[in-house]
Amino acid sequence: MRLLLAEDDPLLGDGLKTALQAEGYTVDWFKDGRQSLQAALNEDFDIAVLDLGLPGLDGLDVLKQLRNSNSDIPVLILTARDAVDDRITGLDLGADDYLSKPFDLDELAARLRSLVRRSRGRSTPLLEYADIVLDPAAQKVRQDGVEVELTLKEFIILRYLLENQGRVVSRSRLEQTMYGWDVEIGSNTLEVHVHNLRKKLGQQLIKTVRGLGYKIG
Numbered sequence: 424m425r426l427l428l429a430e431d432d433p434l435l436g437d438g439l440k441t442a443l444q445a446e447g448y449t450v451d452w453f454k455d456g457r458q459s460l461q462a463a464l465n466e467d468f469d470i471a472v473l474d475l476g477l478p479g480l481d482g483l484d485v486l487k488q489l490r491n492s493n494s495d496i497p498v499l500i501l502t503a504r505d506a507v508d509d510r511i512t513g514l515d516l517g518a519d520d521y522l523s524k525p526f527d528l529d530e531l532a533a534r535l536r537s538l539v540r541r542s543r544g545r546s547t548p549l550l551e552y553a554d555i556v557l558d559p560a561a562q563k564v565r566q567d568g569v570e571v572e573l574t575l576k577e578f579i580i581l582r583y584l585l586e587n588q589g590r591v592v593s594r595s596r597l598e599q600t601m602y603g604w605d606v607e608i609g610s611n612t613l614e615v616h617v618h619n620l621r622k623k624l625g626q627q628l629i630k631t632v633r634g635l636g637y638k639i640g
Contacts, residue, residue, distance in 0.1 A: 424539065424583065425600050427471040428452045429459035429485065430501070431478055439472070442528045446535075447562060447579055449600055456480030460488055463496060467596060470538055472531075473518075474501045475509055483512055490517035497538040501526070536560060543586055550585040552639055555624060557585055564624075571623055576601055576616050584629065588640040591632045 426448040430436040433454070440450045451466070453459040456477035463471060463485075475482035486498060500513045500521045510521050519538050522531055536559055540548065550557040556565045562578060564571045573581065583600050584592060598613055617629055617637060630638050 424469045424579070424586075425449045425451070425467065426535075427459065427463055427466075427468045427473075427496075429456065429471065429477055429482065430454065430474045431476070432474075439528075439531075443472075443532070443535075446532050447559070447575065447582065448535075449579065449602060454478075456482060456485050460485045463489055463494060464492055467599060468496055469600075470535060470542070471496050471498045472501065472535070473498055475506070475513065476503075483509065483516060486513060486516045486518060495542075497542045499531075499534060499538060533560070539586070550582065552585055552588060553628075555585075555628070557582055566624060573620070573623065574616075577620050577623075580613075580616055581620060581624075584637060584639045587638075589638070591635045591638045593636040597637065 424447065426443060428436065428439055428443070428450050430439060430452065431454045436452055436454065440452050443450050451462060451468070453462055457479040459473070459477065460480060473482050473486060477485065482500065486500070489496065489498070497519045498517070500510070500518045502509050502513070502521055502523055513521055519541070520534050522534060536548065540546070548558070548560060550559065554567045559582060564573055564578065564581065579601055580597060583597065594613060601613070621629055628639060632638055
């Protein structure tokens with residue numbers, strides 16, 4: 424999952440980035456409202472965490488311009504505890520959820536998982552295909568009831584392909600999901616991870632669609 428984080432507080436932003444990466448998100452962190460908006464409009468993100476008190480362009484304006492541009496990216500806004508009007512305005516402008524500062528990181532992670540489920544039209548928290556069950560919250564994968572040990576990158580790839588069952592996911596999209604936009608990626612890095620997943624879960628699970636990408640189902 425590729426996540427856009429818009430937060431100008433360096434201490435909070437760094438803590439959020441670290442915590443969300445541990446949850447399996449690839450985090451692109453922006454400290455300015457205009458940069459956040461441009462990134463959201465020009466890059467592919469699965470979800471966004473948006474602070475309202477951003478320099479350059481207020482968070483509510485970022486949200487408004489996103490929705491006016493027909494972006495349907497799920498957005499969770501972060502607000503001060505006493506900013507009731509901002510929370511109401513944010514929801515009316517198209518935010519999908521909000522969380523008041525200070526907040527618990529486990530609650531933030533749970534709310535983000537819920538937003539992802541809703542955006543994918545799923546009601547169950549588990550991702551299932553054939554004999555494979557992936558639990559995003561516990562970051563565990565089971566095959567025929569037996570836990571399979573995956574690296575974080577392998578887990579991220581599998582989760583994204585399962586989130587998009589039946590659809591071809593391009594190589595570039597998977598690479599961005601793993602590493603974000605500002606990381607140099609080796610030419611065969613993705614292939615190595617896919618190869619390892621096939622060794623662990625079966626050669627037929629992940630299909631290569633030549634010239635397009637990969638798919639499950």
